[in-house]
Amino acid sequence: EEQLVESGGGLVKPGGSLRLTCAASASNFNTYSMSWVRQAPGKGLEWVASISSISTYLSYANSVKGRFTISRDNARNSLYLEMISLRIEDTAVYYCVREANGAIMLFDQWGQGTPVTVSS
Amino acid sequence: EIVLTQSPGTLSLSPGERATLSCRASQTISGNYLAWYQQRPGQSPRLLIYGASSRVTGIPDRFSGSGSGTDFTLTISRLEAEDFAIYYCQQYGRSPPWTFGQGTKVEIQ
Numbered sequence A: 001e002e003q004l005v006e007s008g009g010g011l012v013k014p015g016g017s018l019r020l021t022c023a024a025s026a027s028n029f030n031t032y033s034m035s036w037v038r039q040a041p042g043k044g045l046e047w048v049a050s051i052s053s054i055s056t057y058l059s060y061a062n063s064v065k066g067r068f069t070i071s072r073d074n075a076r077n078s079l080y081l082e083m084i085s086l087r088i089e090d091t092a093v094y095y096c097v098r099e100a101n102g103a104i105m106l107f108d109q110w111g112q113g114t115p116v117t118v119s120s
Numbered sequence B: 001e002i003v004l005t006q007s008p009g010t011l012s013l014s015p016g017e018r019a020t021l022s023c024r025a026s027q028t029i030s031g032n033y034l035a036w037y038q039q040r041p042g043q044s045p046r047l048l049i050y051g052a053s054s055r056v057t058g059i060p061d062r063f064s065g066s067g068s069g070t071d072f073t074l075t076i077s078r079l080e081a082e083d084f085a086i087y088y089c090q091q092y093g094r095s096p097p098w099t100f101g102q103g104t105k106v107e108i109q
Helices: none
Strands: A006-009 A010-012 A018-024 A034-039 A047-052 A058-060 A070-073 A079-083 A092-098 A107-111 A113-117 B004-007 B010-013 B019-025 B034-039 B048-052 B061-069 B070-078 B085-092 B104-108
Touching: A006 A092, A018 A034, A018 A092, A018 A113, A034 A070, A034 A079, A034 A107, A047 A079, A047 A092, A047 B004, A058 A070, A107 B048, B004 B085, B010 B019, B019 B034, B019 B085, B019 B104, B034 B061, B048 B061, B070 B085
Parallel strands: A010 A113, B010 B104
Antiparallel strands: A006 A018, A018 A079, A034 A047, A034 A092, A047 A058, A070 A079, A092 A107, A092 A113, B004 B019, B019 B070, B034 B048, B034 B085, B061 B070, B085 B104
């Protein structure tokens, strides 16, 4: 079973920036679309951004459009989320998730999550 | 945008009892592209059911999904200790945005 390991979370001030990384263990990483999903403290799940297998298609939630950038490096089996102009409401655990083949936005593998706290 | 409303918010039951969780969509979900996830305390979510009623490999058969159109149900036939968790429904497929319900917490009575 593929493992997804996130890193890069931490404490940042409002207006600051952060880059999250997700390392995937599977050698066929380059065949899957990937996404980031977040969960604010004590709240539900929110899809954030998605990228297709060879980066052809990108999509973002309205709440992060223009501030977050999703990217990937298939040679390094890695997924990234560049976050700028961070707001307090971006505070959440960010999960790296794999989309099931043939099923758009069906998330069949999840990482353990990395926490991001935006606070002054 | 399709809004998913889950009910009840909290379900208090005892081990061995049957749990029935509801997910209602504000519009018809085409192709029954409705999934259920389980999130145990302190853990990441995991996919249980997709296509409204198909169980993921390895998920016990006490979990079953049903429904179509706008009304969907997750049933846990006999609750075990490990099933006390929060359950989320989600619509997936070609139509953004891809939303989750707010969750139903199944707690030990």
